[in-house]
Amino acid sequence: MRRATIYDVARQAGVSHQTVTRFLNGFEGIRPETREKVQAALAELNYRPNGAARWLRSRQSNRIGVLAHRMELSGPGRIIVGANAAARSRGFVLDIASMDGEDAASVDAALDLVMEHQIAGVFATAQTDVVRAAVANRAIDIPIAIDSGEGLASAGDNPRAHPGLLAAAHLAELGHRRVAFVNGPSMWIASGERRTGFLDEVAARGLELVWETEGDWSAESGYRASRELPEDVTAVALANDSMAIGFIFGLAERGIRVPEGVSVIGMDDSPESRFHLPSLSTIRLDFEGEGAYLMNVLIANIEGESVADVPGYELPELVARGSTAPIAAK
Template sequence: MKPPTIYDVAKHAGVSHQTVTRYLNGFKGIRPQTRQRVEEALAALDYRPNSAARLLRSQRTNRIGVLADRIDQSGPARILTGAGELAHRRGYVLDVVVADGTSAGSVAASLATIIEHQVAGILATAQSDVVLEELRRQATAAPLVIGADPGTESDQPTVNELAGRYAADHLLDLGHRRIGYLAGPEVWIAARGRTEGFTRRVLERGGRIVWVRQGDWSAASGHAVWGELGADERAVTAVGVANDSMAIGLISAAADSGVRVPDDLSVVGTDDLPEARFVLPALSTVAMDFEGEGRFLIEELIAKIEGTDLPEDVRLPTPPHLIARASSSRPVTGT
């Protein structure tokens, strides 16, 4: 089958082929409704820009190097999914190089590998301070965008602090006051933000953090943490968890010990994994727009590569939001 052309896209979207060309070239003056129709037509027809010809004319490569860390985890993998989708639509290809985010040497070596391939730009998904610090030490000729949530000096909370707050607010609004928290690995920037947001919110609103434990993001670690708790610690009426996988493991271990969720214990996770609504009980969680984050980061990087401003109608990631399901309810005793 003959691949679709910009004329096919224009016909499908009900616009001129010049409008499609302007969109593909990153022109920011296209009306939002028109831009949406073009994007939907590109996706429906699976249009692939002839980036080779365009970039040959501009003598520029279409390859974007990605320094990735812990792509075995849901969040980083979904960021790359969103980044890859947007890059594809804009005629770019991602070259992904995986680094160990706990090793400065690994980060430096992975970055050197990317630079050797003369990429148009570099996207780094920084999950740890090690990655951030090493990237700041390295000089790169290619444009660089770093995807991280390290916090700011302003009063505005980070995305992950917001996620922690929303999880805490949900449990507090239900009436819980004795609460535990299962955090992610402290080396992760996101884990620290979620823990800070959750614990501070509980204390601000008069609740009590009975315990904080740390897992490794896996369901197995969530299961193990519940088994390590003493009787007094298990007497909490609710637990906030830094991701859904650990929450699922904790719920399983609680059931094994005779604790029923949500009758005896309410649990709220974070991330909204695809399977979160299918486990029993369906998991309450804070949804995170990782795919939207990936798309936005690529928009930022392509603007740097092409020397343009971000489109005025660029889509920002959807803010975190609470999804209440069956794993959380009001405490039976009201304590």
Template sequence: MKAPTIYDVARHAGVSHQTVTRFLKGFQGIRPETRKRVEEALIALDYRPNSAARLLRSQRTNRIGVLADRIDQSGPARILTGAGERAHELGYVLDVVVADGTSAGSVATSLATITEHQVAGILATAQTEIVLEELRRQATAAPLIISPQPDAGTDEPGVNELAGRCAADHLIDLGHRVIGYLAGPDMWLAARGRMSGFTQRVAERGGRVAWVRHGDWSAASGYAAYGSLSEDERAVTAIGVANDSMAIGVVCAAVESGVRVPEQLSVIGTDDLPEARYVLPSLSTVAMDFEGEGRFLIEELIAKIEGAQAQEQALPALPHLIARASTSQLVTRP
């Protein structure tokens, strides 16, 4: 059933919609008998004022709504950490509502929960195409920033594609030419970008991606993926992995099967988890500035809220290589 509007209230009370609007704004210059009719109509129709509409009439709030998709994963969680820290520095606070990125209905419900409260703006983290499409369909009264930013029609590679290229360049520079790749879940935008950047870069530089597997970002899925490889597939000299957790699983499975890392197999991850420095062997990885991305997004959003321009220095750092002990120069056997 459609929710009643101020026009429905006005018809029920026998007044103009402007009178209902003035009543809802708290205008005191309404005759007592008219006020009573409006009050009775509001009760009879169970009219509930829209919080987002009230925001437009009130002083600016310092609350920012966050629609968060998959914050159980390191990248999205670190983006929110950076966003929260920068928001606090600028005098704002975050209200986080979690959405299930596999369900358009969950996204719509979570966004409705945010817009039912008084927020100055909305930050939405979108890990899947489902979330992006639903956000594009929804209209919000408050300014909205989406992470990652929707395709603006440029040919410039995105940050995840750059991360894939960086990992591929490292392995190719070490002399590896026949390489495997363990991607993240296919529905994740970040997983697609990293896989695309990696496989294209290997081909551009004369190498060959012998196989691609998909994991679920967990170390267990990396362990299982390596265990599922055939003897021929294990003949690769290097494996690129879409995140560090899966890479740690790959290294564990390889070592348990008798493969020496990095002497016989080089493995590189992505993200630079804090643990990556302390596993044995320490994990080579591509560092991602998730916290910087969160700060940048919040500055962009607050600039929209306040009608100002975001500072250029807020741009996040580009993905960059951190070479450790899990990768090494390919030794050509005589």
């Protein structure tokens, strides 16, 4: 089947091909009724931007290099999903280079790989300061987007600390006073921010942090942590859902029921969290929105557009499920 062109779209919508081009380039001065006609025609014809034609016209590549760390984890993987959707909607293609974000040599090798090709920009998922430093130390003369926590729909002194803050607030509101925290790897920026948010809210609410430890984001590390939980703790927050699921399994082996014996809350709202038994209370993060935001900022810089016009993404929010309960119910 022949691929639709902008001329096909123009005929379908009853407009000029120049109007379709302006729409695809993000021009704001198009009347709402005309915009609706073009959007409908694009959908009906399944129009896809022609990257090769773009290159021939402007000599600008439509490829973006991505430095990806721990894609198997829910958060980083979903950020890339959102970034890819945003890139495709603007006619860009991603060249993904995996790396170990805790190893400077690995980050440098990934940068070398993407920079060998004709790319319009670099998108880095910077879960560690190692990634940020490696990118900052390179003389890169094309636009770069680094996962920074900016662009949230609502402002705050440290928006990325909200997951920890919300988890502590939820446990306090359920009446828990003696709590514990299982963090992710200390090298990860998100770990420090989630821990800071949790501890700040624990102090503000007058709770007692009885015990804390560190995992590696895996269910196995959550399981190991469960073996060490003191008996007088009534609620535990974990810095991601995978560790929380492993933690609950370990508590079951100890004969401790959740939430009757201990309330457990995770963070991220991973797809499997609501299907666990009990269903996992968690903090929902808009990872796909974050990826789309960062990619749209990058493309705006590539195209010379205003970054201020890029819509933000949603703040974290509590999702209360079956793994947390009021202390009075124990």
